[in-house]
Amino acid sequence: MVMVDREDQAVYPAWRVVSVPVATVWTSPSSPRSLDAPALAGFALGRPGSGPGERGEDKSDSGNSVKKQTDSGFLTQKRTGPGERWEQGIEAWLGAMTVPDKLDLCEANRVQTQALYGTPVLTYEEQDGWSRIAIPSQSSPKDENGYPGWIPTEQLLPISAQEAHRLSGQEGGASDGAAVPNAIVTASTTDLEFLSYSGKMRISFLTRLPLATEEEQGTVLGAESVIVQTPHGLARMKRADVQVAAGDGGSPADDVGGRNKGQVIVAQAKRFLGLHYLWGGMSAWGYDCSGFAHSMHLACGIVIPRDASVQALHGAGIPPEELQPGDLLFFAHEQGQGRVHHVGIYAGDGHMIHSPDSASSVELISLEGYKLADEHCVSRRYWT
CATH class of the missing domain: 2.30.30.40 (SH3 Domains)
Structure with a gap:
């Protein structure tokens, strides 16, 4: 990837790229709690040629880590060592949270979504170590440029607009017009x-x-x-x-082996049975209900909106008697007449696979007797 100096992109909006395995997008800089510190850390690499476990960073007189310029021109990030330590950080964050802690991420409106390593984001401003961003690859009515929120600045690195477009497979990316594999x-x-x-x-x-x-x-x-x-x-x-x-398409499930894409969506979803729910989650460390639906569709090359309330407004409406595996089932308050609050993936034979709530994990259940059955409001199909 072609990186640029942060000073060269002091005019906003400016492009950045996620530089940690998964960046949590917070509602505001004041949203994180003290127990969320592991989810705020950046990522540091050892010096070129350094041994395992050594940090590519300088020390101040007090012994604290400080940012420095490496030979490659990238800024190392403070607070973390090599990548395996970051992984331990996110696992420590998730593992240390109690169910009430996890519920609080939603109930206190702390977290919006997440973005994976290498994802381009549009930055509107930076203040006090935080960046206000939008994620173009996650559509939302909250911002025309993509899903909005705040990410710690040290979890982002600056890139040019051309590089951002190249990573997104948009026009104006590759100089020769060819798709980037x-x-x-x-x-x-x-x-x-x-x-x-x-x-x-x-x-x-x-x-x-x-x-x-x-x-x-x-x-x-x-x-x-x-x-x-x-x-x-x-x-x-x-x-x-x-x-x-190819850069302009493709997905992990391109080879469907005679199955339709709806069946492949279900097959991808079943791989994550038992994975703990995470409000705002968009990674293999945890999904929320709509993030799970979004990601399993993306695994088949199908881009759908990020949130359940918006997912329920698009796609083809499907009557109950025509449901097929891969269709989405939506549930709303007030016995299906109120706000949409949950989505699951129809798995066939009267079953649904979903990421239910902060006290649970991805599960395959029968719709008969399901506690939210009387809240089912609409079914949608995005695959063809």
Whole structure:
């Protein structure tokens, strides 16, 4: 990826790219609690050629970490070491929260959504270590440019508008007009091994990174690996954990093996049975109900709105007798007459797979006797 100096993008709006495995998007800078500190950390790489566990950072006289300029021109991030330590941070954050702590993320309106490593975001302003952003790849009526919220500035790195468009597969990206091939993570998680720095980063299902050019690959590329461009330079991933797709399309489920895409949506969803719910979640560390529906569709190359209330307004309306696997079922307060508050994926044979609530995990249930059955308000189909 082509990075730029932050000082060169002091005029807003400006483009940034997510530089941690998954960035949580907060409602405001005051939204996080003290227990959320692990979810606010940045990511640091060791110096070029440094040994495992060493940090690519300087120390102040007090011994605290400070930002410095590396040989590559990237700013290292304070508070964390190599990538495996960041993974422990997010797992520590999720593992330490009680059910009331998780419920509070929703009830206190603390979290909006999440964005995966390498996702371009549009930044409107930066203040006191926070950036107000919008995520173009997650559509929302809250902002015409994408899902809005706040991300710690140290979880973002600056990129040019051309690079942002290239990563998004939009016009004006690649200089020769050709689509940029991407490696899309198909495993639940996989490791990025950086080629110029010590340390690894664990990244999530559906993380999308551009393939390195043939010149960049050089002699590094092997039958078992792919080399990708990242916000932190070139990195290696296991070939078995990714699918290579053209920059203007493609998905982990392109090869449907005779099944329709609705069946593939369900098959992808079943891979995450037992995964704990996370309000605002958009990664293999946890999904909320609409993030789960959004991501399982994206795994089939289908882009749908981010939130359930908006998902319920689009797609083709499907009567109950015509439901097929992969259709979305929506539930609303006031016995289906009020605000939409939940979505699940119809799995066939009267069953639904969904990420239900903060006290539960992704589950496959029978709709007969389901506690929200009388709140079903509409069913939608986005696949064809």
